[in-house]
Amino acid sequence: xxxxxxxxxxIVADVDAVFLxxxxxxxxxxxxxxxDLETVVVSAENAVGAxxxxxxxxxxxxxxxRVRFGMExxxxxxxxxxxxxxxxxxxxxxxxIDTITRVKTGEFSRSGVYDLFTNSRAEPSVIRDVLxxxxxxxxxxxKGKPVGALFVVGDAGKVMNKSRPLSYNPFEKSHVHVGDPxxxxxxxxxxxxDGAFVISDAGKIVSAYRYLEPSAExxxxxxxxxxxxxxxxxxxxxxxxxxxxxxxxxxxxxxFKGGELIMELDPEEY
Amino acid sequence: xxxxxxxxxxxxxxxxxxxxxxxxxxxxxxxxxxxxLAYLIWKYVHVFLENAGVPAAVEGTPxxxxxxxxxxxxxxxxxxxxxxxxxLTMLLISLSVSNLFESPSLGPRLTGYLPSIFVAAIxxxxxxxxxxxxxxxxxxxxxxxxxxxxxxxxELVKYSIVYLATLVALGQLGIATSALLILLGAYALGIxxxxxxxxxxxxxAAASGTYLVLTQPYGIGDEIQxxxxxxxxxxxxxxxxxxxxxxxxxxxxxxxxxxxxxxxIRD
Numbered sequence: 001x002x003x004x005x006x007x008x009x010x011i012v013a014d015v016d017a018v019f020l021x022x023x024x025x026x027x028x029x030x031x032x033x034x035x036d037l038e039t040v041v042v043s044a045e046n047a048v049g050a051x052x053x054x055x056x057x058x059x060x061x062x063x064x065x066r067v068r069f070g071m072e073x074x075x076x077x078x079x080x081x082x083x084x085x086x087x088x089x090x091x092x093x094x095x096x097i098d099t100i101t102r103v104k105t106g107e108f109s110r111s112g113v114y115d116l117f118t119n120s121r122a123e124p125s126v127i128r129d130v131l132x133x134x135x136x137x138x139x140x141x142x143k144g145k146p147v148g149a150l151f152v153v154g155d156a157g158k159v160m161n162k163s164r165p166l167s168y169n170p171f172e173k174s175h176v177h178v179g180d181p182x183x184x185x186x187x188x189x190x191x192x193x194d195g196a197f198v199i200s201d202a203g204k205i206v207s208a209y210r211y212l213e214p215s216a217e218x219x220x221x222x223x224x225x226x227x228x229x230x231x232x233x234x235x236x237x238x239x240x241x242x243x244x245x246x247x248x249x250x251x252x253x254x255x256f257k258g259g260e261l262i263m264e265l266d267p268e269e270y
Numbered sequence: 271x272x273x274x275x276x277x278x279x280x281x282x283x284x285x286x287x288x289x290x291x292x293x294x295x296x297x298x299x300x301x302x303x304x305x306x307l308a309y310l311i312w313k314y315v316h317v318f319l320e321n322a323g324v325p326a327a328v329e330g331t332p333x334x335x336x337x338x339x340x341x342x343x344x345x346x347x348x349x350x351x352x353x354x355x356x357x358l359t360m361l362l363i364s365l366s367v368s369n370l371f372e373s374p375s376l377g378p379r380l381t382g383y384l385p386s387i388f389v390a391a392i393x394x395x396x397x398x399x400x401x402x403x404x405x406x407x408x409x410x411x412x413x414x415x416x417x418x419x420x421x422x423x424x425e426l427v428k429y430s431i432v433y434l435a436t437l438v439a440l441g442q443l444g445i446a447t448s449a450l451l452i453l454l455g456a457y458a459l460g461i462x463x464x465x466x467x468x469x470x471x472x473x474x475a476a477a478s479g480t481y482l483v484l485t486q487p488y489g490i491g492d493e494i495q496x497x498x499x500x501x502x503x504x505x506x507x508x509x510x511x512x513x514x515x516x517x518x519x520x521x522x523x524x525x526x527x528x529x530x531x532x533x534x535i536r537d
Contacts (some may be wrong), residue, residue, distance in 0.1 A: 155504070156490045156491065156504060156505075157490055157491050157492075157502035157503050157504040157514060158502060158504075158514075159491075160490060160491025161491055161493075161502060172489075173486050175483065200490055200504065200505050201504065201505055201512075202505055202507065204490070204505075206489075206490045206491070
């Protein structure tokens with residue numbers, strides 16, 4: 001046991017900050033009161049009333065994604081500095097704290113995933129809802145067959161002016177917002193047809209079946225991705241929108257912002 | 271109910287039909303039956319409240335916590351109250367049937383008064399719990415507003431509800447409440463006037479917004495001009511319209527959209 005204790009001591013020696021992932025109230029209290037470390041809480045909601053708090057917009061199944069998001073959030077909010085050593089305390093397998101990891105902030109290259117949620121025009125909850133719909137669609141497909149879909153979120157006025165309708169807009173004069181339970185069903189049905197969904201900053205579904213016409217000049221997306229991804233990258237470069245794409249061929253969900261690929265999710269993992 | 275009992279003196283009527291001895295045994299039977307009935311009511315009220323989701327609804331309110339501290343629960347208190355009420359009624363009935371008391375009119379009058387006490391107790395309890403619930407939900411709503419002044423609103427809501435419940439309870443017991451009622455009237459008038467003043471613009475915006483959202487004279491992506499502000503519509507909600515051009519984003523209250531009219535720009 002002694003060796004284990006020593007190992008643990010080595011791991012937590014000389015760290016600058018501790019990240020608590022979804023801590024219980026009592027755990028947070030002990031850290032906030034006792035330690036001279038910077039304590040940052042990373043979870044879906046600030047249930048413990050922490051001073052330093054990074055909101056997780058999604059349930060990251062994969063622990064690396066969670067750590068990365070928490071770290072980028074903390075860097076952005078200046079709870080920690082570049083190069084700080086951080087210990088993460090988290091629940092990976094169960095709802096109890098079972099994992100302690102040490103990471104160096106400098107070792108992660110910034111992916112902009114935190115930026116995607118918090119510094120976009122659209123509200124974080126809207127982006128989260130759209131991601132959830134895309135993940136759901138990727139998991140189930142349309143009647144068992146894989147489908148592709150493209151959602152353009154935010155800056156809807158400009159996006160509408162940079163695109164044209166492919167067909168009659170089923171959302172004309174409707175007041176459907178992403179996050180309404182009916183939306184999952186509707187979007188699944190409409191995803192059978194080609195074209196993009198346009199969603200406003202506040203989450204209103206403005207249109208379906210839009211053909212995007214941005215200038216694709218200078219858009220650099222990984223080779224091997226198709227026209228849908230190219231359109232997504234280009235529209236986010238031309239406007240302040242973000243785009244969330246479900247690939248028909250490999251089934252992954254990707255998010256674009258400013259013409260760049262920011263995030264890649266496998267729906268099967270959620 | 272009290273009126274009926276007073277008008278028709280049925281214990282005397284029972285004593286007229288039966289002999290004194292039968293009446294006595296009848297009163298004992300009523301007493302025993304009352305105990306059984308009270309127990310059954312206690313049990314069924316418990317089950318009923320639990321099925322109606324009362325324990326979940328009152329969870330976390332100070333009233334429930336106090337009840338827990340006393341080793342019972344809100345549902346338990348209501349059930350016990352109902353049982354006590356039934357048993358007391360039965361006790362009074364049996365007493366008046368057996369005519370053990372000298373004054374036969376006391377029984378019926380008390381029997382008539384019992385329901386009022388019961389209703390008053392229930393009203394007070396519902397008031398306390400509803401007040402706490404309302405305070406919790408209002409403070410939850412205002413949680414993002416970190417101002418000390420904001421914390422007074424939930425308390426105000428709570429005590430308004432408790433005040434109303436107390437009025438109902440006192441009214442049930444027949445205690446003079448006219449002074450308290452006048453106070454309530456003044457308070458309500460104050461709230462209406464102040465809210466009217468404070469929410470005037472919001473109400474006007476919501477009224478215009480309802481029209482705009484329903485008929486959609488312009489949609490997201492259209493270029494429009496309102497007053498001297500021109501741009502592309504980015505968002506329309508109940509209260510405001512967001513218009514954006516290359517340099518600026520205008521957030522215009524809907525009543526101004528309505529008042530000035532809309533210029534749609536087609537090209």
